[in-house]
Amino acid sequence: LREHEEFTKVKNIATIELGRYxxxxxxxSPFPPEYNDTxxxxxxEFCLNFMKRQEQLQRHMRKCxxxxxxxxxxxxxxxxxxxxxxxxxxxxxxxxxxxxxxxxLDHKTLYYDVDLFLFYVLCECDDRGCHMVGYFSKxxxxxxxxxxxxxxxxxxxxxxxxxxxxxxxxYELSKKEGKVGTPERPLxxxxxxxxxxxxxxxxxxxxxxxxGNISIxxxxxxxxxxxxxxxxxxxxxxxxxxxxxxHVICADPKVLDRHLKAAGRGGLDVDVSKLIWTPYx
Ligand code: ACO
Ligand code: ZN
Numbered sequence: 001l002r003e004h005e006e007f008t009k010v011k012n013i014a015t016i017e018l019g020r021y022x023x024x025x026x027x028x029s030p031f032p033p034e035y036n037d038t039x040x041x042x043x044x045e046f047c048l049n050f051m052k053r054q055e056q057l058q059r060h061m062r063k064c065x066x067x068x069x070x071x072x073x074x075x076x077x078x079x080x081x082x083x084x085x086x087x088x089x090x091x092x093x094x095x096x097x098x099x100x101x102x103x104x105l106d107h108k109t110l111y112y113d114v115d116l117f118l119f120y121v122l123c124e125c126d127d128r129g130c131h132m133v134g135y136f137s138k139x140x141x142x143x144x145x146x147x148x149x150x151x152x153x154x155x156x157x158x159x160x161x162x163x164x165x166x167x168x169x170x171y172e173l174s175k176k177e178g179k180v181g182t183p184e185r186p187l188x189x190x191x192x193x194x195x196x197x198x199x200x201x202x203x204x205x206x207x208x209x210x211x212g213n214i215s216i217x218x219x220x221x222x223x224x225x226x227x228x229x230x231x232x233x234x235x236x237x238x239x240x241x242x243x244x245x246x247h248v249i250c251a252d253p254k255v256l257d258r259h260l261k262a263a264g265r266g267g268l269d270v271d272v273s274k275l276i277w278t279p280y281x
Contacts, residue, residue, distance in 0.1 A: 147181025
């Protein structure tokens with residue numbers, strides 16, 4: 001019932017202030033009741049505490065000494081940094097991040113139990129601090145081999161390749177774990193578009209370079225993408241034939257080139273040599 005209420009409730013908070021941006025929200029988010037009579041919320045861009053009035057935020061900024069998300073910086077390349085935040089060690093931050101994210105996520109339920117999750121927060125850093133551009137969450141232990149629960153690029157930063165970077169990052173973590181992964185379902189329209197784009201680009205690049213036959217299993221081992229996701233992607237690209245009860249990849253070079261041309265920009269790449277991380281135990 002609670003979930004159903006969340007889905008059907010009308011939007012409460014109309015705009016938020018976050019760092020140097022004022023952002024219009026997309027969906028309802030279950031902020032504590034005392035915030036529900038407010039149209040605009042003011043977020044501290046570093047600790048993600050939220051307030052009803054600008055003066056409160058100004059006072060907060062004078063004493064808040066965070067300049068980046070709490071937790072470990074596990075990746076840095078140029079001005080881009082990724083922080084890993086343990087929901088158990090930083091409960092309030094995790095909850096604040098979920099409240100914020102739900103404003104842009106339609107069908108996802110909010111996780112009240114942030115203990116069970118790690119949050120990977122991507123930042124653009126300058127001399128004023130590390131400014132969050134987006135994040136993804138990941139269960140510490142997933143029975144269903146999910147390597148990503150929720151993903152968000154904040155609206156001012158969307159369509160610049162950060163989404164694909166976050167997706168690529170989630171697969172790099174899976175590779176380090178020696179596991180295949182898949183995003184939690186359901187995916188939003190934008191989520192599906194981004195994943196389809198990522199899977200397509202990664203698989204086409206390998207097929208283009210690879211000489212001779214290659215199986216879905218081998219592709220899965222190389223990419224940490226779950227076999228089912230590889231199959232649906234290659235099927236949608238019409239690169240799969242069904243012969244004698246088996247799916248066979250038919251990577252005709254001309255078809256590959258045509259798809260590669262249509263596949264769009266590669267986006268921002270994850271430089272694996274700059275990822276310093278060991279799997280959660
Ligand atoms: N219209 C059309 N296509 C789009 C759009 C759009 N508005 N946004 C993204 N895409 C597609 C494009 O194919 C794009 O690739 P291209 O630019 O090479 O054509 C691809 O998605 C990825 O674009 P990025 O710039 O890498 O992604 P972005 O930083 O915009 O983030 C994301 C994508 C995270 C899905 C973002 O749209 C978002 O935060 N949406 C709101 C929250 C959401 O829906 N999250 C996914 C829920 S599902 C889940 O969490 C498991
Ligand atoms: Zn703060």
